[in-house]
């Protein structure tokens with residue numbers, strides 16, 4: 001049981017990010033002082049949305065220059081904090097060297113932030129943003145699960161440096177976090193494992209999260225002939241922020257938490273947009289056949305290998321979200337609301 005004092009500042013790594021933006025907003029609106037650790041505190045464009053939120057909220061925001069790969073660079077930001085949210089980690093499919101661009105910042109960054117927590121006597125709890133990607137790589141992994149569902153007991157054993165390295169980066173980073181946590185007893189570790197995050201971005205023009213690029217492709221014509229019926233879980237970004245908040249401030253919170261509102265697939269997600277936007281935007285309406293994807297997929301996107309298509313297209317995804325609902329009192333927004341709110345932001349901002 002760990003009780004966090006809301007009058008003490010909290011640190012958020014990667015505060016410029018898509019997910020972290022909503023978490024910072026919730027913290028500021030609760031009147032909490034946020035130590036926002038960012039790579040470049042001089043980049044006003046990336047911080048504008050946070051400054052606008054802070055101007056209207058009771059909480060205060062202070063920026064600190066920190067990089068996951070620079071040892072000691074979180075010391076100042078963590079000073080006086082009882083609670084640390086470690087969200088920073090690259091989420092992109094646009095990389096050349098997965099070791100340098102995904103795995104090192106994820107794993108060494110986690111080591112850096114958590115080592116700093118052990119050197120900062122005020123820290124009592126670390127909330128880590130992991131992912132369902134630390135539980136599974138392909139929807140077909142479901143066939144190996146004990147009850148035909150993904151749970152917190154399951155670890156990803158099929159991702160590697162050469163196959164789905166982002167999933168590998170999240171797996172090794174979370175494993176590193178648990179290993180470091182076990183070696184000390186100053187702070188406890190609570191992990192949030194979101195599935196695929198959708199929902200309105202607070203910073204749609206500067207955001208590079210993979211979530212935004214998938215959303216954009218649903219409306220810009222990239223998938224006008226159809227979308228793969230690729231099984232995965234989906235969760236609203238505002239719910240993910242709330243999950244972090246609950247993980248931070250619920251004294252009994254412990255362990256991993258599957259944070260996924262809906263068992264779905266890319267086509268069904270897209271179809272929620274049809275009633276409101278289908279006559280104006282080229283939203284995919286039908287499933288792309290698997291045989292066709294096997295031929296064109298690898299040419300369209302190097303990550304869309306035949307193995308990936310075989311293991312994910314027309315495969316259901318089932319995640320068990322009962323732990324977070326029962327232990328943290330979590331509720332999830334309907335998928336329709338999430339998708340419409342996300343899409344509307346892209347329209348309003350002239351992105352599609």
Ligand SMILES: NC(=O)c1ccc[n+]([C@@H]2O[C@H](COP(=O)([O-])OP(=O)(O)OC[C@H]3O[C@@H](n4cnc5c(N)ncnc54)[C@H](OP(=O)(O)O)[C@@H]3O)[C@@H](O)[C@H]2O)c1
Pocket residue numbers: 013014015016017018019020038039040046066067068069087088089090091105129130131132170193194195196197198207208209210211
């Ligand atoms: N979006 C999803 O579907 C999803 C699902 C499950 C888990 N997650 C996890 O949620 C977290 C946030 O992801 P997101 O979707 O919000 O992506 P995002 O918007 O790209 O945020 C990533 C954040 O990490 C920071 N970062 C990257 N490399 C860094 C480095 N070397 N040093 C310091 N900061 C660095 C980025 O800072 P800059 O602004 O300086 O680049 C950015 O603030 C990640 O841990 C991700 O794995 C995301």
